[in-house]
Structures are given as structure tokens and as C-alpha cells.
Amino acid sequence: MALVLGIETSCDETAASVVDEQFHVHSSVIESSIDQHRAFGGVVPELAGRAHVATIGPVVRRALTEAGLDPLDPQILGIAVTSGPGLIGSLLVGLSAAKAYALAWGVPFVGINHLEGHLFAPLLERSDLEWPLMTLLVSGGHSLIVLQGGPGEHVVLGETIDDAAGEAYDKVARWLGLGYPGGPEIDRLAQSGTSGALKLPRSMTGDDYDLSFSGLKTAVVRATEKQHGLPVADVAASFQAAVAEQLLRKLRSALEHHPVKGLALAGGVAANSALRAGVTELAQEFGIEAHLPTLAMCTDNAAMIAAAGTYRLRHDAASSFDLSASPNWQLADVS
């Protein structure tokens, strides 16, 4: 059985995982430094980098032992490590460690694009996926609509021209005096609010698939400045509905122009209840399957990196030791 060790350290999660070529997850370990960042309302790069150095060794060891492997001689096919995009100081920790493990064990390693990793997440829970697939990848760092012909084949149809969806959630949450990260809190409040309470503009009405959330955030700020005493739940519900409306409208248009067999959600914002409901409905309407990964597979993890790695190690050359981290690596540039 060909096993791949995945390592992910692009943001605030230190993660390691062992996955086989059938995309079965043998272990998936995640340590987050999120508690250290809360007070700052966002991930502090230097703190994240420090946390990664402290956790990388134990996390990798646990991933190996939980997969039933000998940590000194794990008998793996290779190592997959996120080499971008992400925080440079964080990426470097995982990349450096991955190279060292590869040298020590004499196995190949491959640098994986974090976003491509997210695209492999649905495969970890459904090996019988039917292609092609339309995927909405939304998180604190990214917002893209991607057409996937098969594993490792993807065309970016559209992406955010400013903030990521999750970033907009964080900013609005901060404005409303809610905690960080903002997504779960706004989602929770939105359940008891009225989504029509706040008139927010429909944004990005063009017929491309690009997204934008900066304007929505500004509109929320303006509206709440003008109308004091608006219930926070109503603001949350209105904002959440506007974000979902834009995403689902663009997705619908993508589905109309590109017939696919399935519709998938990926990224941390995929935990959002409005989005999950909307995607399920949209898939029903088009008579295709909806793939809503569990929260553990939506958010950053190393199993998805290992999964992408099994594919890349089989189809492409391994990386060489002089590989750099690429903090701004675009998914469209993955070949």
C-alpha cells in the first residue's frame, strides 16, 4: 500500500496526516495556534511561525504512530508538503521539516499548492466521485469557483478580486464587536435574525464568475453607522444572506455554462449553514450531487495535502531540495 505523509503549515494550523493511494485517511493530526491570535482579531504571522516550530515534530510523530507506522522507518512512498500560498514564515517550517524527513528516510517529497489540496478534500470522503465537478472554495484566505475535470485537473473560473469570503466575515465580526474568527459567530447570530432587515447592495452583477466582498463589508459598516440600534442578529443575517446570494448566483451561472456531475464545497467557510443549504438546493435543482465535506475536511488539514501528494507523486516529478516556499502561488499556475 502506497502511503504518503502530508504536512501543512500555511497559516495557523500545524497538521500532518498519512493517506493511501485510495485516499483513505490513516491519520490526521491538527494543532492550531488560533487561541494565540484571537486577541489580535486575525492571525499574527510571527506568532504562527513560532507555534509551528514548537509543534511540527510532535504533530508529525503522532500522525505516523496513529497510522500504525514506525516513526523511525515509516515505509512511505513520499512526503507531500504545502509550499504555498500562505504565510511565508509558517510555510518555511513545514517545508524545512519535510525536506529533512525526506533526506533522512531517503524518500521523495513534493511541494503542494494549498488550494489544490482543498480540491482533493471531497475525495477523502467519497472515492466514487463522478467528474467533472464544480467546486466553490471559500475560506479565510481564498474564494474561488473551480471547474474540475478530474483529480489534479482544474480550471479557475473566477475568484475574489479583493477580500476572501472568510476575511469579510472576520472584518464584519470585528466591526460588530464579535470574536475572531468571525464566521461561526455571525452564522450563529444569523439564525435568529431577519435577513431583510438591512438593505445591502447586490454586488458583482456582471456575467463573469469573479467575486468581491469588500463592498459588502463597507456597506454593512455604512448601514450600521446610519441606523444605530440595529439588532446585531439582523445585521449578521443580512450580511450572511448577501454573501450567500452572491456566491450562489455565481455558482448557478457557472453550472448553467459548464455541465457537471457534482457540486462541491471546500474551505473553512464551507461550514457556513447558509452556504451548505444553498449548495444542496442548487445541486438538487440541477439534478447533480452535492458534496459537502465534514468540517474537519473543509478546514485546513494535512490529509488533503497528502491526497494531492499521492496524485502529484504518481504523475509528476518529485521536488528538489532547493524548492522555495511560494507565499503567493496561484491555483491557476499549478501545472
Next chain:
Amino acid sequence: MNILAIETATPACAVGVRTTAGLEVTRVVDDGRRHTEALTGAMQTLLEEVGLRPRDVDRVVVDRGPGLFTGLRVGIATAIGFSQALGCALVGVTSLEMLAGGAFDAGVRGTLVACVDARRGEIFAQAFLLKDEVTVLDEARVTTALEIVASTEAKGAPAIFTGDGVERYRIDFQDRSFATIFDQVVPSVHAGLSIGSSRMPDEVVSPLYLREADAVANFTTRERPK
């Protein structure tokens, strides 16, 4: 004992290997802060040159700082990964000890202040006495070149200064009757191999930052990466 030493606290990246038979090679890759790109390949090359396989390495010695934060993390993450993968010993030494050891090995004797460039007008500094052996005189700390020069002068005894912190603020150190400069920019991996071979292995090696994360001191707003 076959030992491998890693140095990434300054803009250069250096690696050293010493074998049980006493064969030693060291290499400095100095192309400016490209630690990640240079380090593992240099380790592989040096091990091949002395005829060792990675699993023959008994001990990994790593410079844990103070120095460039990112460089330290690259070096320490590499050292952690390599030693853990092989189940071999890991030892952390400081950049300031390696500078003192490098000067000692070159025959320097007397009171020596090792200075590593800390950026933003500051240096990391520590004083050592180089006599029959190297002994530590004070705690490593963040200071400025002018402060360290003034406090040395106040003690009324001559001192030798070394490290890239001296290189960076040479103007503050030179032409002073009580100060001599020993030119040495990269902490010595040769010294690192020697210090690391005689020390008890560490359970955990973590970077010696000597400075809080900037953000903790003055954080305004920061977004997640695009």
C-alpha cells in the same frame, strides 16, 4: 560519533559534518537569506563527501539563536525533522557561543563580546572569557552597539568584539583604545560541532528569540494571507 551541525542564524547558511574517524567538512552557502533553498541540499552533499548515509548520523547540532527569526525556524525545523526521523540526538547551541568558540579556535584570548545583528539598530550580545577554555561571563541580551561599547569602556578593561553585529555597526566599535575587532561574520560550525559533541542532548530545542513577536508589542490590524 558522527555529528552534523546546522547554522542559519545569520544571512548565510552553514553546515558541518564531523565523523567518528575525525574527518570534518564544513561549508558556508552565502547567497543572502536563502536558508530553505540551500540547507538540505548542503547537508546531503556534505554527508556524501564524508561517505556517510543520513542514518549514520548520531547527533544533530543546531544554532538556536539569537539571530534571524526566519533563519532560526528553518534551521531548527530541519534539525527537528532530521533527528526525529533518525531517532538520533539533538543539541541546541547558541549563535553567541559559536562565535566565541570560533574566536577561541582561531587563538583569540581575553574578554570577548559576541554580537549578532538583531536589526532595527540593535544587536544580540553576550560576553565570554577566552582563556584555557571558553566561559560565559553574562546573559545573552538585546542591546545596542553604543551601549555595549559604553559599558565595556566603563569596566576599564579591554575587550574583543566579534560577529555580524560588529560588522554592521563597525563604526561604533572601531578606533577605540579598549576595543579590538575579531572579524567573524558567520557563527562557526566547527565550534558548533565541538560544543555540541560534548553536551547532553536536549529533549526539545526551541529558538532563542530574545525578543517578543512585534505584533504582540504593537498590533493594529492584520489580515489573513490572500
